Amino acid sequence: MSKKALLEVNNLKQYFPIKGGLFGGTVNHVKAVDDISFVVYEGETVSVVGESGCGKSTTGRAILRLDDPTSGDILFDGENLLGLNKAKMRKKRKDLQIIFQDPYASLNPRQTVRQILEEALEIQNVVSRKERRQKVEDLLQTVGIGAHQMDRYPHEFSGGQRQRIGIARALSVDPKLVICDEAVSALDVSIQAQVLNLLKELQQKFQLTYLFISHDLGVVRHISDRIIVMYLGKIVEIGDKDSLFENPQHPYTRALLSAIPSINVGEKKKERIILKGDVPSPIDPPAGCRFHTRCPYAMDRCAVEEPKLHSLSEVEHKAACHLLEDGPYDYS
């Protein structure tokens, strides 16, 4: 099976200036995303996981150019998105859509569902004016909302239904790539399961590619093909879902996975790795490996030398850690 790269991110950096001082000049930068590269193939789901401030949402926003990146390349279908002017980028967003965490904040409360969806159709000129109504009905049906509800306002829907409307809006322009930024995080588990199943079903139906941004590793394991783990603006581990969950290699990934409370009460629990301290500030991240201040395996060299992503197996499993220079490390 040959895989076609749909999205290629190369050396992406996103620094946000901090204004201050007497004349309001730039005094420092928040290095939200600092030199990351990855590929998303057509039809797959790649998840970006990490804790608050690791740069996962910033990555998603940079790809859509909702914030213009500091440097790097973003190739979508072979075309560099960063070379496009604003008007062309707007057209391009027909192919790249985003679903946000809080559907209440991202739907206009003064528009009915029909207006919300028709607006998207109109701007991207997807179908003719006559066909719009039918298209809106079809879209709502696809996401499981009755056509009789289309003249209602967002506040008349429950959280799960609002998220379905957000999905319908993203799908209205027939995108190729959908970025889901914590799309199910605000939902109760029973509703979350419904929306996750819907996303999977839609992926098959419309051959969608997902970049799924989440902090919930259970959700990520369920929905993804491949996973990227980020820490303080860097990719620390990237790999196939099963390989990463069954054989995590980076000390941070191992700690992250062991920290999640499990609903397995009967079985003997694996020993929990509890990290000390907090995530350092991205304004002045630690030199060398960014994780060395909390890493139980830190060596002298970790404080000075930044680790590269080392290949660990044939399934494109890579991790950035000095321990892994000569292949997988024996943690037992």
Add this chain to the structure above:
Amino acid sequence: MTISNQENILEVRNLCTSFFTDEGEVKAVDGVDFSIEKGKTIGIVGESGSGKSITSLSIMRLVQEPAGKVVDGEIVFKGENLLTKTKKEMRDIRGNKISMIFQEPMTSLNPTLTCGEQIAESLRIHQKLNRKEARVKAIEMLKLVGIPSPEKRVKQYPFELSGGMRQRVMIAIALACNPELLIADEPTTALDVTIQAQILELIKKLQEELGTSLMIITHDLGVVAEMCDRVAVMYCGKVVEYADVKTIFTDPKHPYTIGLLNSVPRHDLKVEGELSVIKGSVPSPFELPSGCRFVTRCPHAREICHRELPALETKEDGNQVRCWIHTDQWEKQAEAVSTHE
């Protein structure tokens, strides 16, 4: 009055809390019973709108009147009914014998007071310590909850701390007077997993050291499995299942508990295919179904479920479930259905 069990620090009996809105009465908590054994941990789980937070606010007598009111029931804390206490008596209990930790430490800490002042406040009110003693004790508490350089932190304001640190300060405030019961309402929901692991570990350690009884309100089933001895599952203001933690997770009885457990995406298991779901959504509190509250979403619902609310029945092992399936009625129902056909 029923005789209270000496081993139980808290007994909640038939608690009913309602809110009175323009559209009518909302029974947020509708006849809830449970108890907490001394030194043990109980978990109250449920989704949004199940009434779990209102249950804890009712125990603390923090439901805002006149919009909301505890309309019926008893809350027996160490043999005394909290619902008959005066405001002043409650003030002496709150923060002293029963403390509470909230989800969002940024909104529940006072932004204009230093961490030290906030810990000292309850010590000075309840334990009548003077300024100096309270300050020393505040530093001690910060050290206890694992805050590095407490002498420095004691002078800092909440905005100067990270989320995890703020939650530690909340815990320090809650435990300052060595309460007998600690109520934690979604204590780690706003935190990242690695920080959540730190905080849960801390709560467990302090509970062992101080012998505090604990009530955790959460929607996170993983947290319940890790922390609790007994679990009450709530749905639409009612307890639907009440059992020890092992039974809840390995042999759940109520269709809602089963559905809830199955819809959790697992990080620790390789599962292919679709997640199993509970169909539909929680009914509006104004349009609760007659009969069993879960009937609109239950895969097993029969005629009796639509008609009559099942009671919370106690099994031989002491566990309780509110479902017709687990009564004698159910088989009769099946027969009735088959004779109809």
